[in-house]
Amino acid sequence: xxxxxxxxxxxxxDDALEWSSKLVEEVGxxxxxxxxxxPLLLRAGLPGLKTLADKMPPESLKIADLKLxxxxxxxxxxxxxxxxxxxxxxxxxxxVGVEGALDxxxxxxxxxxxxxxxxxxxxxxxxxxxxxxxxxxxLEEAVKADAWGVVAPATRPEIVAxxxxxxxxxxxxxxxxxxxQGAEPGTALCAGADYEIVGRLITxxxxxxxxxxxxxxxxxxxxxxx
Amino acid sequence: xxxxxxxxxxxxxDDALEWSSKLVEEVGxxxxxxxxxxPLLLRAGLPGLKTLADKMPPESLKIADLKLxxxxxxxxxxxxxxxxxxxxxxxxxxxVGVEGALDxxxxxxxxxxxxxxxxxxxxxxxxxxxxxxxxxxxLEEAVKADAWGVVAPATRPEIVAxxxxxxxxxxxxxxxxxxxQGAEPGTALCAGADYEIVGRLITxxxxxxxxxxxxxxxxxxxxxxx
Numbered sequence: 001x002x003x004x005x006x007x008x009x010x011x012x013x014d015d016a017l018e019w020s021s022k023l024v025e026e027v028g029x030x031x032x033x034x035x036x037x038x039p040l041l042l043r044a045g046l047p048g049l050k051t052l053a054d055k056m057p058p059e060s061l062k063i064a065d066l067k068l069x070x071x072x073x074x075x076x077x078x079x080x081x082x083x084x085x086x087x088x089x090x091x092x093x094x095x096v097g098v099e100g101a102l103d104x105x106x107x108x109x110x111x112x113x114x115x116x117x118x119x120x121x122x123x124x125x126x127x128x129x130x131x132x133x134x135x136x137x138x139l140e141e142a143v144k145a146d147a148w149g150v151v152a153p154a155t156r157p158e159i160v161a162x163x164x165x166x167x168x169x170x171x172x173x174x175x176x177x178x179x180x181q182g183a184e185p186g187t188a189l190c191a192g193a194d195y196e197i198v199g200r201l202i203t204x205x206x207x208x209x210x211x212x213x214x215x216x217x218x219x220x221x222x223x224x225x226x
Numbered sequence: 227x228x229x230x231x232x233x234x235x236x237x238x239x240d241d242a243l244e245w246s247s248k249l250v251e252e253v254g255x256x257x258x259x260x261x262x263x264x265p266l267l268l269r270a271g272l273p274g275l276k277t278l279a280d281k282m283p284p285e286s287l288k289i290a291d292l293k294l295x296x297x298x299x300x301x302x303x304x305x306x307x308x309x310x311x312x313x314x315x316x317x318x319x320x321x322v323g324v325e326g327a328l329d330x331x332x333x334x335x336x337x338x339x340x341x342x343x344x345x346x347x348x349x350x351x352x353x354x355x356x357x358x359x360x361x362x363x364x365l366e367e368a369v370k371a372d373a374w375g376v377v378a379p380a381t382r383p384e385i386v387a388x389x390x391x392x393x394x395x396x397x398x399x400x401x402x403x404x405x406x407q408g409a410e411p412g413t414a415l416c417a418g419a420d421y422e423i424v425g426r427l428i429t430x431x432x433x434x435x436x437x438x439x440x441x442x443x444x445x446x447x448x449x450x451x452x
Contacts, residue, residue, distance in 0.1 A: 042307045045271040069295040097352025126323025
């Protein structure tokens with residue numbers, strides 16, 4: 001299982017919770033997990049996020065991607081709230097660093113049974129200019145924070161490969177950027193990622209479940225040729 | 227008016243919206259503005275944030291400090307939502323950079339009449355190790371994004387001074403860290419800040435309004451001696 005679905009509701013949708021609930025129910029176990037973000041939190045509220053988590057298959061990875069980037073106690077408070085709502089992983093930015101930030105969040109994650117995922121790179125143009133020169137340092141922060149995994153973009157597979165080389169096999173690598181952002185299915189898997197995160201290509205498809213299976217098939221084909 | 231109150235509800239409070247509404251009503255015009263963050267959003271929801279904004283004095287600066295650090299369209303969606311809820315400024319991280327991130331957010335801010343505030347430094351220990359060496363670069367991103375202002379910590383006034391030197395007089399500098407985090411009132415103002423952001427010292431005071439006036443008095447004393 002190598003596919004995670006990002007649930008970012010389009011502005012045109014009236015009821016973001018209904019929209020995301022339908023997607024979760026349709027995609028179901030075709031995805032290894034689901035990822036929600038700030039746009040859905042703003043529109044569905046924390047109670048809505050809980051309702052949604054309850055609809056996700058029990059074995060699926062439920063990721064709260066609020067791109068946490070604050071001091072330790074603020075990130076910890078947030079992590080506790082999303083854990084209570086049924087999510088089992090949080091994403092925080094590596095550049096806030098360990099002391100007074102990721103260390104406190106990591107403690108909270110351990111005590112709440114949450115997986116800590118550290119973002120070490122992003123897919124937009126400015127990230128390659130500002131964050132890529134810091135990649136080694138950001139990976140060190142992820143290691144020091146004893147993260148479960150890291151996020152690195154499928155649009156720049158060389159970054160995924162560098163992350164895998166530095167981290168070894170025991171860390172999970174999650175890669176957004178497949179589909180609407182331009183990366184082909186399987187690109188990040190071939191570079192060393194465990195999961196590819198796909199949003200619009202699935203969520204705006206007329207048949208999200210079929211599209212998910214098609215993507216899994218394309219991933220398998222790509223991986224067989226890596 | 228040189229004081230902004232940060233409204234981060236303690237875990238011990240049952241009703242975070244009631245707690246923050248009371249504080250806003252009590253402090254009132256003693257503060258130049260109020261700043262809310264992710265902990266309050268999680269507990270009060272966007273409708274709660276709107277209720278709260280409606281209680282803030284009309285002339286006060288209403289800052290949504292969600293530490294935005296995502297690609298452009300996600301930050302823009304968030305900015306639109308908080309603008310619709312009555313806030314007039316958003317804080318985003320400078321390290322996500324301009325192209326594909328702060329540029330899109332800046333466009334949205336302009337079209338919504340929102341002030342864009344770029345965070346260029348933070349108060350926790352890891353920030354001095356990771357972010358401070360990048361200060362000049364982060365200030366450049368703030369300038370390129372045509373930000374209204376930047377955030378720099380009162381706990382490290384030399385950073386505030388460097389920001390003011392680079393930015394000149396036309397940018398607004400906001401400094402958290404006064405009070406519970408250790409900086410004395412007036413420290414950041416003397417270093418070049420326009421506002422000091424105070425949280426717990428006021429919000430956990432038995433007399434928040436009196437404490438706010440006492441802080442303003444201490445700021446004036448400090449500034450008279452800079």
